Amino acid sequence: MKSIVEVQQLIKKFPVGNGFFTALNEVNLSFAEGEFAGLVGPSGSGKTTLLNIIGSLDVPSEGEVLVMGHPVGKLTAAQAALLRKQQLGFIFQSYNLLPVYTVYENVEFPLLLLDLPASERKQRVLETLEWVGLTDKVKSRPAALSGGECQRVAIARAMVKRPALVLADEPTANLDSENSHRILQTMLKLNEELKTSFVFATHDEKVISYLRRIIRLQDGKVVADELVNL
Amino acid sequence: MLLFKTALQSLIGNGLKTWLTVFVLSLAIVMIIIMQGILHGWSRQAIDDAQRWELADGQYWCGGYDPWDPFSLDSATASIPEPLARQVEQGLLEPVLITQATVYPEGRMQGVMLRGIRPGQQLLEIPTAVLRGDSMGPVPVVVGAFMARQLKVKLNDEMILRWRDKNGAFEAVDIRIAGVFKTAVPSIDNGVLWIGLENLQAMTMRQGEANILVKSEAAEVIEVEGWTFKTVDKLMEATLLLVKTKSAGTSVFYVIFLLLAMLAIFDTQTLAIFRRQREIGTMVALGMTRGQVVKHFTIEGSLYALLAIVVGAVWGTPLIWYLSAVGISFPMEAAEFGVPMADVMYAAVTPGLVLGTVLFVFVVTAIVSYLPARKIATMNPTEAIRGKIL
Numbered sequence: 165m166k167s168i169v170e171v172q173q174l175i176k177k178f179p180v181g182n183g184f185f186t187a188l189n190e191v192n193l194s195f196a197e198g199e200f201a202g203l204v205g206p207s208g209s210g211k212t213t214l215l216n217i218i219g220s221l222d223v224p225s226e227g228e229v230l231v232m233g234h235p236v237g238k239l240t241a242a243q244a245a246l247l248r249k250q251q252l253g254f255i256f257q258s259y260n261l262l263p264v265y266t267v268y269e270n271v272e273f274p275l276l277l278l279d280l281p282a283s284e285r286k287q288r289v290l291e292t293l294e295w296v297g298l299t300d301k302v303k304s305r306p307a308a309l310s311g312g313e314c315q316r317v318a319i320a321r322a323m324v325k326r327p328a329l330v331l332a333d334e335p336t337a338n339l340d341s342e343n344s345h346r347i348l349q350t351m352l353k354l355n356e357e358l359k360t361s362f363v364f365a366t367h368d369e370k371v372i373s374y375l376r377r378i379i380r381l382q383d384g385k386v387v388a389d390e391l392v393n394l
Numbered sequence: 395m396l397l398f399k400t401a402l403q404s405l406i407g408n409g410l411k412t413w414l415t416v417f418v419l420s421l422a423i424v425m426i427i428i429m430q431g432i433l434h435g436w437s438r439q440a441i442d443d444a445q446r447w448e449l450a451d452g453q454y455w456c457g458g459y460d461p462w463d464p465f466s467l468d469s470a471t472a473s474i475p476e477p478l479a480r481q482v483e484q485g486l487l488e489p490v491l492i493t494q495a496t497v498y499p500e501g502r503m504q505g506v507m508l509r510g511i512r513p514g515q516q517l518l519e520i521p522t523a524v525l526r527g528d529s530m531g532p533v534p535v536v537v538g539a540f541m542a543r544q545l546k547v548k549l550n551d552e553m554i555l556r557w558r559d560k561n562g563a564f565e566a567v568d569i570r571i572a573g574v575f576k577t578a579v580p581s582i583d584n585g586v587l588w589i590g591l592e593n594l595q596a597m598t599m600r601q602g603e604a605n606i607l608v609k610s611e612a613a614e615v616i617e618v619e620g621w622t623f624k625t626v627d628k629l630m631e632a633t634l635l636l637v638k639t640k641s642a643g644t645s646v647f648y649v650i651f652l653l654l655a656m657l658a659i660f661d662t663q664t665l666a667i668f669r670r671q672r673e674i675g676t677m678v679a680l681g682m683t684r685g686q687v688v689k690h691f692t693i694e695g696s697l698y699a700l701l702a703i704v705v706g707a708v709w710g711t712p713l714i715w716y717l718s719a720v721g722i723s724f725p726m727e728a729a730e731f732g733v734p735m736a737d738v739m740y741a742a743v744t745p746g747l748v749l750g751t752v753l754f755v756f757v758v759t760a761i762v763s764y765l766p767a768r769k770i771a772t773m774n775p776t777e778a779i780r781g782k783i784l
């Protein structure tokens with residue numbers, strides 16, 4: 165199967181005080197197209213850090229990460245922006261909705277960047293909002309939403325452009341189990357129908373139960389990488 | 395087009411705050427235009443008044459004549475030389491002779507400038523016709539309203555006038571207030587007593603002499619030795635500077651409005667952009683390029699200015715029209731204020747002034763939006779999202 169992400173000897177250090185903190189230590193991973201995988205590990209194990217680098221939001225300290233053949237450590241800001249715009253969907257752990265925009269506008273934003281025609285934008289936005297169950301909130305602004313609703317907007321925004329790779333950081337942390345299951349099932353459906361690849365970071369059992377591959381992280385190292393037999 | 399849309403959505407999303415900023419900005423624009431307009435109108439009025447009452451189309455000054463130095467007066471008089479004398483005869487030039495004197499209204503003593511002018515002159519608005527008088531009785535003089543109040547005299551009051559003639563001998567005569575005029579030009583009112591030219595020439599034994607020749611428009615400027623011609627522009631230089639400093643000093647408001655405008659822009663744009671770091675980081679994370687982010691915020695800032703211009707036009711146009719057509723009155727006497735100032739001042743608002751102000755606010759808004767956005771857009775998106783302080 166076609167490889168979509170190659171993580172090679174990845175080390176990520178953050179400056180703290182006058183030394184460094186090693187958040188990722190010699191990580192080697194490979195994700196194929198159509199993967200439904202999850203990074204699982206305790207808090208602080210480096211899940212978000214790894215997703216950020218795969219998402220070209222941050223750069224490796226050492227080693228390299230190839231995303232669809234592009235080495236994220238060597239991309240210019242413009243190239244990285246293009247990669248994110250066209251191929252990646254990001255679900256942030258802290259939602260990061262744009263507060264001045266309505267739910268509709270937040271979800272429409274990635275499509276505006278892609279320059280899609282208005283009618284197509286509208287159709288896709290409404291369709292996506294429907295499967296996260298937010299059709300009654302299209303005109304609300306993030307400040308007026310509950311945590312779970314914000315999370316669903318963040319999910320819709322990442323999914324609306326049908327990216328090749330979705331990076332989902334604790335996407336269900338604030339969702340009730342009914343919404344969690346519905347959304348995970350839809351993701352699974354997209355994964356099967358469109359071959360969309362998913363990489364989760366989670367410690368939610370509900371999410372873990374859907375994963376086809378579980379990668380366990382501890383202190384910045386991969387300690388286990390196993391496929392789930394269905 | 396895309397960035398215009400995202401910027402506009404952001405503007406609308408800001409809701410009430412947007413309108414508050416827009417209103418404050420429009421307030422600043424309109425007020426700056428009004429202040430500048432009044433200053434401009436004031437200057438224009440000052441020139442106009444000065445021309446009608448004192449300068450006409452310029453003045454010849456004799457030798458070292460210095461209006462600020464009364465001791466120069468005696469050495470700065472001369473008999474009017476031939477080519478100019480002919481113009482005086484034709485009424486193209488009005489000679490003015492000046493000397494220091496003292497008056498004694500009701501026993502009090504007060505120094506004055508005695509200015510001689512021909513009673514028949516038509517060039518200046520000073521009511522000189524009453525200076526003709528008759529050969530009998532006290533010598534008629536006219537004064538400005540401010541001077542009349544200073545001397546505590548009214549029409550037809552009489553008093554003693556004392557002066558020194560050309561040879562330094564003291565003389566005295568009875569004078570009578572034959573006229574009181576109201577003027578917006580303090581330099582011909584404050585401390586000045588107007589008297590018939592021939593009277594003054596006889597009193598000082600300076601027949602045919604003058605310090606100043608006021609030129610009418612019809613007269614040609616002639617080069618004459620011992621006399622220098624001063625244009626209106628030159629003569630108004632000091633006054634206009636005074637108007638400027640006076641109005642700058644008194645219109646603290648001007649500065650306040652300018653600061654207010656800056657603050658409004660600064661708060662909604664500069665500060666807000668730093669506050670919106672996380673938002674910018676998110677936009678970059680979603681695939682916006684740095685250039686697009688910077689453009690988005692610059693457009694957003696410019697839209698504020700644009701809206702402010704529209705809003706300002708809506709409520710400012712009638713106000714500005716009122717101030718230029720009807721004017722505002724200041725209950726102050728010109729001479730008291732020390733600068734030429736009419737009772738009613740009109741704002742002189744030119745298209746250039748409006749355009750300049752609008753452009754100024756527009757450019758400033760764009761710049762204060764552009765600079766911080768550029769700074770943040772170059773941040774690593776994860777750091778911007780974490781809200782790391784620059």
Ligand SMILES: Nc1ncnc2c1ncn2[C@@H]1O[C@H](COP(=O)(O)OP(=O)(O)OP(=O)(O)O)[C@@H](O)[C@H]1O
Pocket residue numbers: 178179180185187205206207208209210211212213214257365
């Ligand atoms: N910018 C940074 N500067 C310094 N340290 C950082 C930075 N980002 C992350 N870290 C550190 O790296 C480690 C891994 O962080 P990361 O956010 O990847 O953890 P995580 O696995 O996502 O945890 P959680 O489950 O709580 O979200 C943490 O100890 C964190 O303190």
Ligand SMILES: [Mg+2]
Pocket residue numbers: 211212213257333365
């Ligand atoms: Mg995390």
